[in-house]
Amino acid sequence: MAVIQIDGQPPFTLRGIFVPLPGGYLLGGLLLANLLVSAAFRYQLSARYAGIWITHGGLALMLISELVTDLTERESIMVINEGESVNYSKDFHLDEFVLIDESDPAKDHVLSIPIDLLEPDSDNPTDSPTLDLAQTDQRFPFMLVVRDFYKNTDFRSPVEGEKSFDVRKSNNSKVKIVPIRQQETFRADEMNFRSAVVELRAKDAPEKVLGEWLASSFFDIAEYRPQRFEHNEKSYRIEIRRKRYYYDFYVQLLDFRFLRYPGTDRPKDFSSDVQINAPGELTRKTRIYMNHPLSLEGNTFFQAGFDSVTEKQTRLQVVYNPGSILPYLGLSLVGLGLTVQFLYHLFTFASRRRKASS
């Protein structure tokens, strides 16, 4: 849709009057159409128009580059504690539902399902989506039935006789909690905690319900542990968490430093000394600091934040932007076009003066 309208969010109004706010696709599209139409009808194919052609071509390229960026760019955050090595970054907004097979001592096997698949159809809210997990990965011989889905959740202790879930806190104490449905929020400073109550059945005996579990992205940041279960002597973990992007390399944080201006808490510089461990390559150290990001395999890692209490944890924003060269091309074209136009005017002016004087 061309007008800015986020699903579920009330339309923008100013003192009760609905104001249609045009969005980027509409505006950018119109600008591009305008450029193309004027080029088609107004510009002539002559030397006089060379500069104009190039300049406006450059502008069109810049508009396209913004579209490419919008469609392909991915921003995520990598949180590393000092000494730790990390090979993934987390999305800022998107969640994923994961089932993790913990039985392999060497590494966990993860089955990731986009959160959208768990969401019941908006036309038919009572519908329970059913997924055959084994189709995706043979390691997980389950059928997954979503019994309940929460776009945003709060939790409280159960009143007597209420259906509740047993969750362990990080100190291993057991608590009973009940999920409460909350209104989805769209504020920049608030988070939505998506939760799902899922039922698993064994693939080979679909009538038998293995159990019902609660997973929530709230557990990802709060001091709760995800729910676990055992099946055929294998142990599994169920989680909803921020979508993770994995890389071929590990980034290890050697040291985070926060320099302040003397006598103040005003930052002068933040820097992270990191070591890159990539398979088949030499281990190398580098420093990421203000205005000096690290570029690695098409990703840019820049210093975005840190743990302000311990100052021993860095937060690197990872930007993956395959179209990053396009604005430079567009920019160069605009520069070239303006120069050509200027020189053309200069020369015609000079020749006219020469004619006039002779």
Next chain:
Amino acid sequence: MSSEMRKERDDPGSGSKGRTLSRFIPVALVSICALYALSKLRPPSHDGDFDLTTFGQLPVQQKGRVKPLDTVARNALLVMRGKQTVPDGPEASYFEKLFYGKKSPRYLTAIEWFAELTLRPTKADKYKVFRIDHPEVLGLFGFEPGKAKYFSFNDLFHSTDIENLRKKQDKILKEVNDYVSDNPDASVKDKEEMRERLIPQYEDAQDKLDSLMAKVTQIERAIRSIKLGEDLNRNNQIDDGEDLNQNGKLDPGPDSKKYTPYQRNLGHLYDAVTLYDQLKNSLFPHAGVHLLGYSYSKEIEALSFHKEISDGAIEKLREELLASGALENESKLMEILSKKPKAMELIQADQSLKASKPFLRGQARFAPLGIVAPASYKGTVSIENGSDKLTADGEPLGEFLEGEDLNHNGQLDPEEDLNENGKLDQSHVKIGSYSPLDGIWRENQLREKLIKSVDGGATATLTNEHNGRDWIWDALFYLSFAGMAFLLFKVLKRKGSLAFSTSIALLLFATLSLTWIVLFGPTSATVSNGSLHHINWASLSGSLLESRADSGTGKIDPTLMSYAELSNSYQDGDHTKFNAVVKTLSEDFEKVAPSQWHDFKNRIPEHMFNGAQPFVTCMALYLIALILVFLSWLIWQEPMQKSAVGIACLALAFHVVGLVVRIWIQGRPPVTNLYSSAIFISLGAVAFGLIFERIYRNGIGTAAASIVGFLSLLVAHNLAMDGDTMEVLQAVLDTNFWLATHVVCITLGYVAMFVAGILGILYVLRGLLDSRFDKKTARSISSMIYGVTCFAVLLSFVGTMLGGIWADQSWGRFWGWDPKENGALLIVIWSAILLHARWGGLAKDRGIAALAIFGNVITAWSWFGTNLLQEGLHSYGFSDAGFIWLRGFIGIQLFFIAIAYVPKGLWRSELGSSLRRRQRENPVKASLSSENSSES
């Protein structure tokens, strides 16, 4: 009507006498203004015999920057009072002075007040330095709204009253003690009688004290409750970990808009009072009531024994007592102690100093001023360009390798690369040559690295011994500056006089060269900042902590003792001693600091700069020029116009000098914050306007110049209320390269937009109201708008794209649709719309003027509006007032656009009159043509 004829009519006394007069008036007016401006350069004199000038030049470190005390004093007064002076007594309004013969009180300069505050606070507590406007805040303190605006610390917190009551109680207690010790044999009855007499007095004082304290506590609680809800950290600064978003910009946060004006005003008052209280005890600890409910009496007591404590008298005493075995036997202990003079007090002082440790530690965290300079590192690390060598104490360190950084971290690491003597460990450093092509930038990067590398704690001082800097690069840059100046000269010469063109071209050359020298020249600021910039100075409490016998050096720093002596001699009125101590103190600082320490060297220029206040002078001159231009359109065209141009040129010269001095002091490109952007916009607009004046000579250029110049300086003047205008920069802005390119380009774009907008307003107003506004002048305005908008689109586009490249280099993305980025883009789009409307014939002169006026709205939004969106927490009050002003400004612009579309028939100028004439001749044809022309 030709302009010659009009001049005759304007000039009633035409003829030789009139001509002499019209020649004499501009000369006289400009001379008077020049004298006025020069008189402002005189350093301010101080009443009395105390050498407050030298006192004001003493260096301290505040908010990460070393500056003279004078700057601290002025900024503090601006934050508290909004002015740089304090009246000695009740102020009198003009009305009262005129009709009731009231006399103005004496006004203390900032440093005079600061001396009172820090050296003799009992008197300073009575100066009315806090400005309170909000009626509810006034009500909180029990003041009547509308009666007074300024209050003293005593008015707010009854510090003197509380002190007096405490003294009274002490006196009563002393009386009792004296009576008991003097009359050991007094009867029970006598004692009873005395108790009956004194106890009510004591309790009465206690009651009063309690009620005052309760009131003060209540107010404190009210103020604190507001502050506690905030997301600001201990130093009242923004916490970057939390409040900055991923672009390094301020995150508005959920509650920033929720503060009521009352809360904001109270918050501002809290900041002012805290600053006052902290500054009061920043040079010397004073007994008395403080906001924190603590008096420094213990420290004062301890300080008076500093000599004994430093000599280890305590340890000696302890050993002696141990040896004599007195510690086990109380009576024996008392006997020994009573024989030793001062021994008891000494022990008490030592103990109270120990007890105060947590307090001092807390104070050291909050201390506003570092007053003790760090001891200097003796060795030097230098870059020798000629040989491409880095040396430490004259020993070569190796060669730079192209594209490779100093060590694996990309930087010198103080912990790893400096050996135990604090010198560079050569084995860790790889150095190679760099090509002349990236010579200058590379060198600056290198210097930054060196500086960054040593400020982690090691105390190396960097000097830059320039033997054989690449002169060819300097030469190339100067040549290109000269080329630019020559081009400008050629352009101006076509229309203007030789003298004018030469001087403007020289001015351009001088400005560019000076900026070049200051920013990247041989005495580069980045290097010579050295350690003073990067190492903590000890604050009073910090130094006291260090001086403690049990954990620190056991010696009180001489700087502290000098300040103590200053305070004593100031209180005693002993100016000879005061002046001598100030002089020695100043010289001692010089000894500690090598001359190349940039901040340090600049404290004296900064002191002079503070006193001269060049931008205030400029503001006055621009206003005078503006009035003269307006007069020239009403009466006496030529002399008034000439005077206006002369005065505007004079102001421009002052402005340039002021800006260059600022750049020099700060060691940064001209625009680093909102304040400096306003100063720069003013300067740029005046330069544009005067160039137009030279080309068209019709007063329009000068009018535009002086309007934008004056208004923009007025904005700057109000922005200065927030405190230090040369503050250190946020981490992400700590790069001279992008500040010098991206920021300057964008700001010049603003300048061009504002000039175009003002020209548009002049077109509309004169066209509508001035019957002498002819078509030729109208066309000239239109050409000016066109020309300056071409500049605007170019500068804004280049600036915005440079910003995109900066963002891509820093954050991996070219464009983030951040409000400030969008603001810049709006300017590019709007000026492009204006140009295309003109090229495509969509808008004629009037339409162009209206479009240009709306450019003002766009530019003001981009300059301030986007900041207001993001600020909120950053500065109380400003966002409120800022929004009101911005709204007002936008409203006025819309009004001008509206009146631009008043039907041409009603225009009083030639633009409308020709239409009226035609209307008289042929009503039908005229109405058709009026429709055509109003389409534009």
